[in-house]
Amino acid sequence: ALQHRLWPDIDRLVKQQVAMSRMGIGDCGTGWQLFAEDGEMKMYRREEEIDGMVVDPLKAVHIVKGITGHEVCHYFFNPKYRYDWETTLEHMTVLENISDDTLVFLQTHKRIWPASQRDVVFWSHIRKLPNDQDRDGPDIWTVVNNSTESPEHPANVGKCVRIYLTVCLLCQTRVHPPKDGAPITRDDVSCKITYCSVVNPGGWAPASVLRAVYKREYPKFLKRFTAYVINQTKNKPLMF
Numbered sequence: 001a002l003q004h005r006l007w008p009d010i011d012r013l014v015k016q017q018v019a020m021s022r023m024g025i026g027d028c029g030t031g032w033q034l035f036a037e038d039g040e041m042k043m044y045r046r047e048e049e050i051d052g053m054v055v056d057p058l059k060a061v062h063i064v065k066g067i068t069g070h071e072v073c074h075y076f077f078n079p080k081y082r083y084d085w086e087t088t089l090e091h092m093t094v095l096e097n098i099s100d101d102t103l104v105f106l107q108t109h110k111r112i113w114p115a116s117q118r119d120v121v122f123w124s125h126i127r128k129l130p131n132d133q134d135r136d137g138p139d140i141w142t143v144v145n146n147s148t149e150s151p152e153h154p155a156n157v158g159k160c161v162r163i164y165l166t167v168c169l170l171c172q173t174r175v176h177p178p179k180d181g182a183p184i185t186r187d188d189v190s191c192k193i194t195y196c197s198v199v200n201p202g203g204w205a206p207a208s209v210l211r212a213v214y215k216r217e218y219p220k221f222l223k224r225f226t227a228y229v230i231n232q233t234k235n236k237p238l239m240f
């Protein structure tokens with residue numbers, strides 16, 4: 001198929017993000033601190049600042065029963081579901097439909113006092129990857145969101161401060177086949193979700209406010225999003 005203008009960037013970044021996501025917390029080097037834990041969900045962050053701005057990389061690992069990696073990535077990638085689970089979203093526009101697995105979004109999010117309102121332009125790409133660790137295991141699914149330019153929507157023109165982010169959602173499905181060779185049901189599957197994000201807030205925002213927002217919003221987002229996928233899929237056939 002013809003390559004589109006973003007393809008080289010997307011291909012390079014997807015490979016880099018997937019490699020990083022598959023590294024455990026341990027071999028990511030030190031510096032990761034566990035800041036939230038809720039059952040199977042563990043959230044880590046590294047405290048990092050660039051020119052005095054908090055850009056704390058985040059890595060969340062969550063294991064959810066009854067859903068597959070394809071389903072998690074499908075509901076995360078597809079714009080038609082986003083208002084259902086993204087609670088801080090004020091407005092979302094699909095700027096470009098580059099291909100059936102690559103879209104460009106413009107999103108404005110609700111303002112976090114006392115900082116200015118933020119908007120973001122990013123390409124979003126969904127991809128299935130062969131499971132090279134377990135040849136006959138289910139495929140790995142990933143969605144990578146990465147900030148990009150849009151000539152029609154230049155940064156910091158209106159009231160919003162443009163933020164810059166790289167997000168990688170990586171999902172590994174696990175099947176626990178029933179003993180008696182019965183067909184696989186939702187009780188026999190689980191999904192290991194790794195969500196990595198680095199957000200540059202764009203303009204100045206107080207470090208203490210940003211860190212408090214991240215501490216509150218990330219766990220809320222991952223719990224709400226996974227509960228949404230469980231609810232959307234519970235009476236539907238499994239998507240592998």
Ligand SMILES: Cc1cccc(-c2n[nH]cc2-c2ccc(F)c(-c3ccc(S(=O)(=O)CCO)cc3)c2)n1
Nearest residue numbers: 086088109110112118120145163167214217218221
């Ligand atoms: C989950 C979370 C973490 C940190 C901050 C907040 C938040 N609270 N109030 C406003 C925001 C906010 C501001 C700007 C943004 F770009 C995003 C934003 C967050 C996630 C993603 S995504 O790519 O992970 C999912 C698509 O929306 C995109 C933008 C979220 N929400």
